[in-house]
Amino acid sequence: MSTVFIALQTNEETRPIVEAIIQDNPDCTVNEQPAMVKIDAQGKLVVRRETIEELIGRPYDLQELQVNLITISGNLDQTDDEMILYWNA
Amino acid sequence: MDMQVAKKKLGLKERYAVMTRGLDWKPSYQKMEDIYPYMAYEGIKIHDWDKWEDPFRLTMDAYWKYQAEKERKLYAIIDAFNQNNGHLNVTDARYLNTVKLFISGISPLEYVAHRGFSHVGRQFPGPGPRVACLMQALDEIRHAQTQVHSISNYNKYYNGMHDFHHAHDRVWFLSVPKSFFDDAITAGPFEFMVSIGFSFEYVLTNLLFVPFVSGAAYNGDMGTMTFGFSAQSDEARHMTLGLEVIKFILQQDPANVPIVQRWIDKWTWRGYRVLTLVAMMMDYMLPKRTMSWKEAWEVYFEENGGALFKDLARYGIKMPDCAAQIALEKDHLSHQAWSTFYNYAAASNFHTWMPDEEEMAWLSSKYPNSYDKYYRPRMEFWREEAAKGNRFYNKTLPMLCQTCQIPMIFTEPGDPTKICYREVDYKGDKYHFCSDHCKKIFEDEPEKYVQAWLPVHQIYQGNCFPEGTDPTVEGFDPLAAVLKYYNLEFGRDNLDFDISEDKKNFAEWRGQATKNV
Numbered sequence: 001m002s003t004v005f006i007a008l009q010t011n012e013e014t015r016p017i018v019e020a021i022i023q024d025n026p027d028c029t030v031n032e033q034p035a036m037v038k039i040d041a042q043g044k045l046v047v048r049r050e051t052i053e054e055l056i057g058r059p060y061d062l063q064e065l066q067v068n069l070i071t072i073s074g075n076l077d078q079t080d081d082e083m084i085l086y087w088n089a
Numbered sequence: 090m091d092m093q094v095a096k097k098k099l100g101l102k103e104r105y106a107v108m109t110r111g112l113d114w115k116p117s118y119q120k121m122e123d124i125y126p127y128m129a130y131e132g133i134k135i136h137d138w139d140k141w142e143d144p145f146r147l148t149m150d151a152y153w154k155y156q157a158e159k160e161r162k163l164y165a166i167i168d169a170f171n172q173n174n175g176h177l178n179v180t181d182a183r184y185l186n187t188v189k190l191f192i193s194g195i196s197p198l199e200y201v202a203h204r205g206f207s208h209v210g211r212q213f214p215g216p217g218p219r220v221a222c223l224m225q226a227l228d229e230i231r232h233a234q235t236q237v238h239s240i241s242n243y244n245k246y247y248n249g250m251h252d253f254h255h256a257h258d259r260v261w262f263l264s265v266p267k268s269f270f271d272d273a274i275t276a277g278p279f280e281f282m283v284s285i286g287f288s289f290e291y292v293l294t295n296l297l298f299v300p301f302v303s304g305a306a307y308n309g310d311m312g313t314m315t316f317g318f319s320a321q322s323d324e325a326r327h328m329t330l331g332l333e334v335i336k337f338i339l340q341q342d343p344a345n346v347p348i349v350q351r352w353i354d355k356w357t358w359r360g361y362r363v364l365t366l367v368a369m370m371m372d373y374m375l376p377k378r379t380m381s382w383k384e385a386w387e388v389y390f391e392e393n394g395g396a397l398f399k400d401l402a403r404y405g406i407k408m409p410d411c412a413a414q415i416a417l418e419k420d421h422l423s424h425q426a427w428s429t430f431y432n433y434a435a436a437s438n439f440h441t442w443m444p445d446e447e448e449m450a451w452l453s454s455k456y457p458n459s460y461d462k463y464y465r466p467r468m469e470f471w472r473e474e475a476a477k478g479n480r481f482y483n484k485t486l487p488m489l490c491q492t493c494q495i496p497m498i499f500t501e502p503g504d505p506t507k508i509c510y511r512e513v514d515y516k517g518d519k520y521h522f523c524s525d526h527c528k529k530i531f532e533d534e535p536e537k538y539v540q541a542w543l544p545v546h547q548i549y550q551g552n553c554f555p556e557g558t559d560p561t562v563e564g565f566d567p568l569a570a571v572l573k574y575y576n577l578e579f580g581r582d583n584l585d586f587d588i589s590e591d592k593k594n595f596a597e598w599r600g601q602a603t604k605n606v
Contacts, residue, residue: 002396035306
């Protein structure tokens, strides 16, 4: 399985998002780099709105991720509830 | 940011459909081919534009909201950085040369990208890609503007950035990035999307922005880090557009596959050659290194690009052939490039230098198969000569590759001791190439590449002197005349870092910042 990843700026807004990603993708690998955090996963990675909302205690629109996103790898599918990165092969 | 999230009446998928396809209409009194005249000539067949969908499902209203938030964040930080004399917090003044490289080499490309995406956004009949191209066109002009705004603060204090756009259109090595983008925007709309949207944004942009910006952060340059990350947050969308467009084209008709493969082969190589500048920036110009060029290539191209091409295999697309040569070059690229810029420090808009002992040790550890064997002895020699007062400046103009426009500095694949030369005879003239791949690109479209504006040829033809220059007068100094044409000041904007005004001023100002004078 190929690696997909998402990289986010390191800041107060992304801290709970990173935490949510780790919760929802227990096998992911977190790389802390200068000013950014890159999360790798095998084949598929999911970012779930509900998990983030539980952690931040307010409603969250997944498109807010746009503000702190650095880069992604993999095919993407985004809905109101989740953002999925995946490879087919 | 603590945004209010209003209750949505429609789900994301429905909202996207309403705000893109829902806004489109069928023309009734004009023919489609008159409205979209560039859709047929490249040979790409599209049967159903509605099959294209932005997987972010971003609509214009949401776009403005998030872009505005990015701008607010960016300018708040830029103000704070400038008000606080943030420029004195960079690791050392050598770092500033990466900023010079960026503003003169990369920022003008953002503007050209804006023009390119405006153009193709107009030309695609499908509302999905049209809206995505509109967003990207706006992103690109935002990047050009925010980079100029952020870097203008450095221009108040340091040399070489004062006329970056003038330089971009004239200075010899800047013809490399410039001609790359000119090549892309003069292609058809589909090739433009494959060249910039896919090959550059998806396959290569991580290598430009992620290490550069992370490197800026690591070297105390909050200004560049901020605009860089602000730009990069748009890049994820651009990459997605590039990938979706390519999947869409491939799914539409099997006849599209060989055309797209040829473009991917061409543009991966073209983009990689431009990234030579990034390779030397990472290995030589950042006083504090984040990762080596080779490591970045392995993570972002070999691993990530490998996954991508494996995924695209089901459409019949394969990894470009040039990947094999690039793998051989990764131990050599940055060293060969930096050696060249060290040579030509008299004719460029930034300073160069030789790495110190500790930096050479880092290079040896990152390049165990090549640095000590091929490059360290050469660099030690230059360093010793400089210490004796013989800093080497090469005043002979180099032969350029007709396609990538880089001096012919690269070595034969597999033999780093022999320069690689290729040539083609075309309509009675001889053309030179740095590699088999650049040669092949020329052979596929010779009528395009014979028009290349090669800086060295132009200098020899007398086209790069200020108006009214008489090159026949006794004692004529061609370099001085060329620098005037570039609007660069000899001894101030060029030459070795060690004797630069930047180095002297930075040391003095940093001293003032830490004690009462």
